[in-house]
Amino acid sequence: MQEHQDTAARGSARDRAGDQRSGAAVRAQGERLPRTGEAERRGVRRGGARDRAGVAEAARFARYALSVPSAESQLALANASRIAGGRVLVVGFDTDVARALSPATVFYQSWRAYRSSADVDDVHFGPWFLSEQPYDMALVEMPKETERLRMALSMARASLVAGGRLVLIGRNDAGIKSAGRHLSEMTVFTDEIVGRALEVHSFPGVFAHGRIDEGTRRLLALLQVDSGARALDVGCGNGVIGGWLRKGGVSCDSCDVDALAVEAASRTAASAFASDVYSDVAGTYDVIVTNPPFHAGVRTTSAVAIRMIEGAPAHLESGGEMWLVANRFLDYLTPLREAFARVDVVHEDNKFRVYRTRR
Template sequence: MLSAPSQLLERNIDVFKDDGWLIINPADAYFTDQLSHLSVDVLHQYYDIYAESARVIPYTILDSRDILNTSTGIFSQQKINKHHHYFAPFLTLPQHYNNIVIYLPKAKAHYSMLIKMAASLVNGSGSIYVVGENKGGIKSAGKLLNSVGEVEKVDSARHCSLLRCEITHQQPSFDINQWLSYFDININGQAATIASLPGVFSHEALDEGTQLLLEKLPSNLRGNILDFACGAGIIGCILKRQFPHLNISYLDVSALALYSTAHTLAESELTGTVMAANGLHGVDEQFNNIVTNPPFHTGIKTDYSVTKRFIADAARLLPRNGSLHMVANRFLPYPGLLGEVFSHVQTLAQTSRFSVYRAVKE
């Protein structure tokens, strides 16, 4: 089933008359099927929709040094008939587009960055469309869009709105590194500079839960470590600085997060294996320990299916005596959920907001 924003675009399908479209961060993999007769490029900053749209393997392995050296921004690409799908944090391609659609992201800073990138890629006489849900902030999205041209509302339905901005003049080239911000942290005597982009978890600040997790991790971690949902790479970077013998991999669904992680590692003169995946779905690498501040422990009241799948997948990737260390909101029933899969579950630390758990596969 199409997402509500895609249903609104479907309602306005007559807008898509000619070739030369770029669609940024579609909320589902199905709307573009209706544009099969057009030449369309699709930028995916999130691997789950990219993998489904481009029909590629469930995860991709990259080297942090290769991420730093990309000039186009592209991590992975696939052509499906007349559509080019790109998994990338940004695009700096030589061609320009007649029209661009942006699916409104959650973070305002992320949206601002997408506007500037889109404006640099659209023809001088082209338009940028923005579609999003009312509860996601689309009603105020036109104010930021006004910075690059004249804005009008095209349509409203399905609790969503579709805006159009006609670009009034050619915009300057887009440089993703101008949007990178840096902040310093010091945990367990290990100082590090963290790079972060808009749209990445805990942008420009150290999350309280992540700090607690790092402070309470045991010193006997060994072998291959997975920093799951790595964000800006804070957990893995601190562990690698503290225990250089560890072999750490960094996994996230977000290309923005992986780009930030590569720069975080470079700031500490480190390198690492970086993985793009939708959770642990399809991942078949083996790890001695998984360490995580997972992204799905807020806002979930009764449906724990995603959490349960992650816990089961984590156990699948761990050997005997392998461990999962995680921090989560204290009120969530993680001890019980972990206990359904792991034979030994321990609470390592607890504050008024967070709990740190250790689950061992026996």
């Protein structure tokens, strides 16, 4: 009995030591957390290994990921006493920054970040921030996408009093030293897609700004949806898919986690709402159509696409279909076959695959 107790004690000590080493590594190298995406990509290719690798890696990092602020947020927190004072607008950052600078006004373009900040008093969500009362300072977390940076700087500058301060916090390797030159605005253009002319409203930082994505063109050239059907464009971006379907007499809703995408899609496709994949989707549809994202900042990940696939059957009518286009190197056959009764690859070339599935 004593031997078992000693062994358990030694094992527990090893576990604690391992936890401390892992925690220190993650805290010191917060940028390593996104490596979970590598496990996700391997999982898509290797079928059942996806679940085992994903669960194991999630278990390893989950208790640290939520408690480790980004490098940008850590810098803001370290300088909170210098930033506080007057009316402050905070754009982005972890909720710890918002709490530290309370009663600052906090603005998010991410529906996920907004929903996680329910305990912050003055928090807003939208494609941009407008206020009748200007601010003495705008504190902006530098976006990874150049076009989104341009829009964030333009919005923040417009929110300031004359002589107000705009503070941008970002990484040297992300180009912060040259960030001040970036300014951009919305683009509106008309393009013909498979015989239908569509006016597209496009915002900087939203996928395929100022153009129609090649994968979307492939998908729409093959898509078969009956007039009068109810469709959902999930992860809609600028709303091209939803707008094109509406031109063909299909009743289509569009949703996205990003406020700029929702605003653009509302103008392009007429009906769009904020949703973290299916978090705010009500009811069922005859068809779900998507060109899912596979980037989180500069990192490649299949996590969002897999959530779209796994959650789709619950939002489809019996016999309903999901159409999906993806880059060829992202093999979604395994998760699609796990979620649907029938899966067909209706098109494949050296760059894209188009999938058609049936519940």
